[in-house]
Amino acid sequence: MNRIRKITGVLIVLLLLHLSAGAQNFVGKNIRIGLFSSTPLEDIRAVSDQGNAVLIAKTREIVVQLNVKTLEFDRKLMQEHFNENYIESDKYPNAKFKGMIDQSIDFTKDGDYAVTVTGILSVHGIDKKRTIPGKVTINNGIVQISTEFKVACIDHDIKIPKLVFTKIAEFITIKTEGKLNPLK
Amino acid sequence: MNKIKYLLIPFSFFTLYAQAQEADSLLKALDSGRVESTVDAAFKSTHVVLSNSSETQKKHDLDLRIRHHFGDIGGRFGSAHTLYGLDVATDLFIGLDYGVTDDFTVAVGRSKQDELFNFSGKYKLLKQKTGGSMPINMTLFAQLGWIARSPFSDNEFAQYSDRFSYFFQSIISRKFSSRLSLEVMPGFLVRNNIEDSRDSKNIFSVGFAGRMKITKRLSFIADYTVVNGLSRPENLTTAYYNPFGVGLEIETGGHIFSLNFMNSEYIVENNFIPNTKKSWSRGGVRFGFTISRNFTLFKSKNQDPDKKSKIY
Numbered sequence: 001m002n003r004i005r006k007i008t009g010v011l012i013v014l015l016l017l018h019l020s021a022g023a024q025n026f027v028g029k030n031i032r033i034g035l036f037s038s039t040p041l042e043d044i045r046a047v048s049d050q051g052n053a054v055l056i057a058k059t060r061e062i063v064v065q066l067n068v069k070t071l072e073f074d075r076k077l078m079q080e081h082f083n084e085n086y087i088e089s090d091k092y093p094n095a096k097f098k099g100m101i102d103q104s105i106d107f108t109k110d111g112d113y114a115v116t117v118t119g120i121l122s123v124h125g126i127d128k129k130r131t132i133p134g135k136v137t138i139n140n141g142i143v144q145i146s147t148e149f150k151v152a153c154i155d156h157d158i159k160i161p162k163l164v165f166t167k168i169a170e171f172i173t174i175k176t177e178g179k180l181n182p183l184k
Numbered sequence: 185m186n187k188i189k190y191l192l193i194p195f196s197f198f199t200l201y202a203q204a205q206e207a208d209s210l211l212k213a214l215d216s217g218r219v220e221s222t223v224d225a226a227f228k229s230t231h232v233v234l235s236n237s238s239e240t241q242k243k244h245d246l247d248l249r250i251r252h253h254f255g256d257i258g259g260r261f262g263s264a265h266t267l268y269g270l271d272v273a274t275d276l277f278i279g280l281d282y283g284v285t286d287d288f289t290v291a292v293g294r295s296k297q298d299e300l301f302n303f304s305g306k307y308k309l310l311k312q313k314t315g316g317s318m319p320i321n322m323t324l325f326a327q328l329g330w331i332a333r334s335p336f337s338d339n340e341f342a343q344y345s346d347r348f349s350y351f352f353q354s355i356i357s358r359k360f361s362s363r364l365s366l367e368v369m370p371g372f373l374v375r376n377n378i379e380d381s382r383d384s385k386n387i388f389s390v391g392f393a394g395r396m397k398i399t400k401r402l403s404f405i406a407d408y409t410v411v412n413g414l415s416r417p418e419n420l421t422t423a424y425y426n427p428f429g430v431g432l433e434i435e436t437g438g439h440i441f442s443l444n445f446m447n448s449e450y451i452v453e454n455n456f457i458p459n460t461k462k463s464w465s466r467g468g469v470r471f472g473f474t475i476s477r478n479f480t481l482f483k484s485k486n487q488d489p490d491k492k493s494k495i496y
Contacts, residue, residue: 025206029214034490047490052214054207063207069221074491075480076242076286081437084225085400090362098207161401164437175490183210 024057024107024182026143031178033066037169044078044168046071055143055180060101062117062145064176068095086158092125097132105136112137117147124156134176146177220315226359226367229440229476230281230289230306232393232407233429234448234456238323238357238367240308241283244482249293250475251277251451258467269470274449282481297450299332312359323355329454331377341377349375349454353391363397369409373457380422388415389457395433405442406430411457425468427460440476445469 031051037044048070054063069089073079083089099119118131134147150171153160160168227237230247241247255272256262262269279293279302287308294301304327312321329349335341350373357367369391378385393407408428416424429446447464448456462468 025210027210027214032490041496043492043494043496045490045492047488052211054210054214056207061207063211065211065215067221072491074493077245077438077478077480078493080225080242084228084362085435085437088362090223161436 026053026055026057026107026180027183028053028143028145028178028180031064031066031145031176033064033071034175035071036173036175038173039166039169042167044073046073046079046082048072051176051178053145053178053180055145057105057107060105061099062101062119063096063098064145065094065096067093069093086153086160087124092123094122095124096120096122097130098122099130099132101136102131105138107138107143108141110138110140121151123151124158126156128155141182143180144178145180146175148173148175150174220313220317223312223314223321223359226312226321226357226365227395228403228433228435229442231474232367232395232405233431233442233444234427234446234451235369235391235393235407235409235453236306236323236325236353236355237393237395238308238321238355240287240289240306240323241281243283243286244480245283246479246481247281248477248479249277249279249281251275251279251472252474253446253449253451253472254470256462256468256470258469260467262467274470275451275455277451293452295450295452295455297452297455300452300455301330301332302452302454303328303330312357319358321355321357321359323357325351325353325355327351327353327453329375329452343376346376349373349377351453351457353453365395367391367393369393371409371453371457373454375454375458379459380420382417382420383422383458384415384417386415387411387458390414401435403433403435404430405433405444409457411460422461423463424458425460425463427456428464429472431472438478440474440478442474444472444474446472 029052030049031053032049033051034047048066050070051064051066068087069083097119099117102116102118105113113136115136116131116133120127121130132147132149134145137144150173152171227239230239231237253275255266255269255274257268266272276296277293279291281289281291283289289306291304306323306325308323310318310322312318331347341347353369353371355367355369357365359365371389373387375385389409389411391407391409396404398404410426412424412426425447427448429444431442431444433442447462447468448460449462450456450459
């Protein structure tokens with residue numbers, strides 16, 4: 001009888017551990033992701049507020065995903081060309097970064113952390129291993145992430161025709177920021 | 185005791201499994217709340233070869249469109265004497281299409297044939313959705329034609345209203361893949377000026393059109409309009425043919441060029457639907473081209489600095 005009690009106790013502890021691990025997940029639904037292309041002839045910007053992010057505190061795993069069609073340009077025709085001719089959002093609807101935070105972070109304490117995240121960046125159906133610098137801020141149990149990095153079009157097989165070569169940068173700056181709330 | 189052991193093992197497996205799957209399944213859960221997005225750009229342009237496509241202009245974009253139809257390549261009016269029709273222009277057209285909103289376009293144009301001015305409105309009523317809740321696009325199109333030329337005979341245009349024609353069309357399209365889009369266009373034309381006295385003033389038509397992308401910026405386009413044999417009388421003294429055009433469409437970011445071959449002499453629906461008198465089989469095919477240049481008149485009034493583009 002005693003043994004059974006012990007084992008039930010273990011089970012309960014395990015269950016609690018599992019639940020507490022669950023409580024250490026953070027999700028964000030309105031991550032702001034923007035792109036910026038700059039050449040001497042033309043600056044192009046687009047932004048979306050519809051990025052999704054998931055952070056598993058226990059494993060320090062972080063995933064950020066964007067439906068690229070939600071990126072808005074101030075010129076709609078440019079937006080159409082971006083979707084049709086460059087990023088091919090019909091075929092590759094999502095851009096995604098999935099990686100592991102290289103530094104250890106205590107998610108229960110408030111603070112700023114400069115981090116690097118190593119993982120796979122998938123854009124236009126092509127995966128690239130990247131280490132991306134960023135900032136993690138913890139405030140009252142809410143995790144704020146921000147990062148800025150460059151993506152080479154050629155790395156993801158995005159071809160820029162010669163005719164518009166002077167208007168579209170070879171390296172596109174991607175800016176991401178947003179809040180992740182603890183998942184209850 | 186043993187029973188509990190058996191319970192413990194799957195339980196621990198379950199927790200491990202849950203850990204590994206968490207990130208992706210959480211992401212999926214986040215994604216599931218999203219609304220379906222529309223399937224955009226069934227066609228690159230507001231026109232296919234002769235006919236309209238289901239596309240409308242983007243808001244505040246102005247499209248300047250110049251179109252040319254040359255003379256017959258073969259037959260009596262073609263051959264080397266007219267440089268295979270290039271000496272002749274059966275119709276010339278210049279027009280402007282303006283997007284009042286993303287779904288509503290107004291247009292004005294002028295053709296050489298009949299000195300026809302056309303005024304049209306085009307409204308995108310239904311939009312194809314990615315999830316399948318709406319499988320088609322549907323665009324409504326209405327066009328007024330006004331013949332501005334002086335009458336050929338005293339009794340032509342006896343009443344001023346004889347100069348007007350009215351064309352209504354509903355354009356139903358579907359983008360089957362990023363490569364292939366097809367459309368069908370039932371239409372109805374009301375006109376007062378008829379060339380053949382036995383012809384009817386009201387004409388039904390059904391158009392079919394398609395776009396097949398060869399590369400990202402180069403497409404094969406075609407359209408065919410059935411006019412004869414529907415509601416039209418059959419015992420006409422003039423032989424009329426169904427307009428059929430094929431072409432290559434080249435898009436270069438803001439410009440669209442298309443190089444076409446078609447049997448129809450005329451450019452605007454109010455002319456080419458009732459009055460195509462040339463046939464593909466009798467050398468009546470001609471070369472034609474379209475140049476379209478898009479201008480963004482007013483950039484959207486967004487003050488969001490992250491969205492601002494700038495041309496130096």
